Amino acid sequence: MVCACRQSQQKKFTTSVHLFRSALSGVARGASPSARPPVLHPARGPAFMMAAMPQPQVDRENIASTYQLIRPHIRRTPVIEVEGADFGLNGVQLVHKLELLQHSGSFKARGAFANLLMREIPAAGVVAASGGNHGAAVAFAAMKLKRPARIFVPQVASPTKLERIRVVHAYDQVETLLGQGTVGLELESQCPQLDTLLVAVGGGGLIGGIAAWYGSRIKIVGVEPEAAPTLTRARQAGRPVDAEAGGIAADSLAPKRVGEMMFPISQAHVQSVLLVSDDAIVEAQRALWKVLRTVAEPGGAAAFAALLSRRYQAQPKERVGVLVCGGNTAAVDFQR
Numbered sequence: 001m002v003c004a005c006r007q008s009q010q011k012k013f014t015t016s017v018h019l020f021r022s023a024l025s026g027v028a029r030g031a032s033p034s035a036r037p038p039v040l041h042p043a044r045g046p047a048f049m050m051a052a053m054p055q056p057q058v059d060r061e062n063i064a065s066t067y068q069l070i071r072p073h074i075r076r077t078p079v080i081e082v083e084g085a086d087f088g089l090n091g092v093q094l095v096h097k098l099e100l101l102q103h104s105g106s107f108k109a110r111g112a113f114a115n116l117l118m119r120e121i122p123a124a125g126v127v128a129a130s131g132g133n134h135g136a137a138v139a140f141a142a143m144k145l146k147r148p149a150r151i152f153v154p155q156v157a158s159p160t161k162l163e164r165i166r167v168v169h170a171y172d173q174v175e176t177l178l179g180q181g182t183v184g185l186e187l188e189s190q191c192p193q194l195d196t197l198l199v200a201v202g203g204g205g206l207i208g209g210i211a212a213w214y215g216s217r218i219k220i221v222g223v224e225p226e227a228a229p230t231l232t233r234a235r236q237a238g239r240p241v242d243a244e245a246g247g248i249a250a251d252s253l254a255p256k257r258v259g260e261m262m263f264p265i266s267q268a269h270v271q272s273v274l275l276v277s278d279d280a281i282v283e284a285q286r287a288l289w290k291v292l293r294t295v296a297e298p299g300g301a302a303a304f305a306a307l308l309s310r311r312y313q314a315q316p317k318e319r320v321g322v323l324v325c326g327g328n329t330a331a332v333d334f335q336r
Helices: 060-073 108-118 133-145 174-190 205-214 230-237 262-269 278-292 298-308
Strands: 002-007 014-019 047-049 079-083 093-098 126-129 149-153 167-169 196-200 219-225 270-276 319-324
Touching: 060 108, 060 133, 060 174, 060 205, 079 278, 093 174, 108 126, 108 133, 108 174, 126 133, 133 149, 174 205, 174 319, 196 205, 196 298, 205 219, 205 262, 219 230, 219 298, 230 262, 230 270, 262 270, 270 298, 278 298, 298 319
Parallel strands: 014 149, 093 319, 126 149, 196 219, 196 319, 219 270
Antiparallel strands: 002 014, 047 126, 047 167, 079 093
């Protein structure tokens, strides 16, 4: 085990980063998270650990109340309306929701604050398992709320310790879904006339929360990398199942499977799921930079890749929302 721990002398919190080699035991695949506490599992994504409290439902009312709770701690990220012709998409009205400008560089900060504010936090603080955006978001939220935090780049946890802690999933957890659902609430207030919204899918917390907010009032389309088709495989099987996990966006869009909680929401309110190639994602990154001077990570550009590659065929005068959900990338080098 390699451990790097930094303690601030000015603030009363600690953030630690741990690297592990072994695989982590978890909830049996296919088991309902409501039947027992979820367990930290690399095949099902990053997680929090904290004390359990009664869970609300993932619906519009609770998303709205969650937004009021987390609003003082998050950014109301901007939207930019663009003529599709700027990207060679004639006749289409584009609305980009720039969630890459959120604290810590992605939408994950919303779910992180929701978890820390809605759940009872023990004195030992919180633990997040993530090698990417989730870990960065939890570290940021914990710092702002002055809570101890440890960030694990996972893969093992002692069964004895797991018996004494509550594990809260990064995407398969009610509070996380509610937090991510506030993206939909915010976007609807900023652009109430959307026809369609394209959303990248990894574990499904983002699209699950957004779909719970919008219901079927607009067309919601999921977008996944061809190399990580988690929701596609789940829809084919009729339940969450293990899928391939690779590709250029693997650090943000490649868990082994989608969450159990988001799946029925997606079945009810996500119209379709499209697959895009790594090349299409890279081209979308380039186009966002060339036209909007926006630097998106691969996962953050995946939704736009579906439109730019014509995997999603927009109708004339259709108002299409594109969620640019993350910007944590080293693509820009200011040393050159």
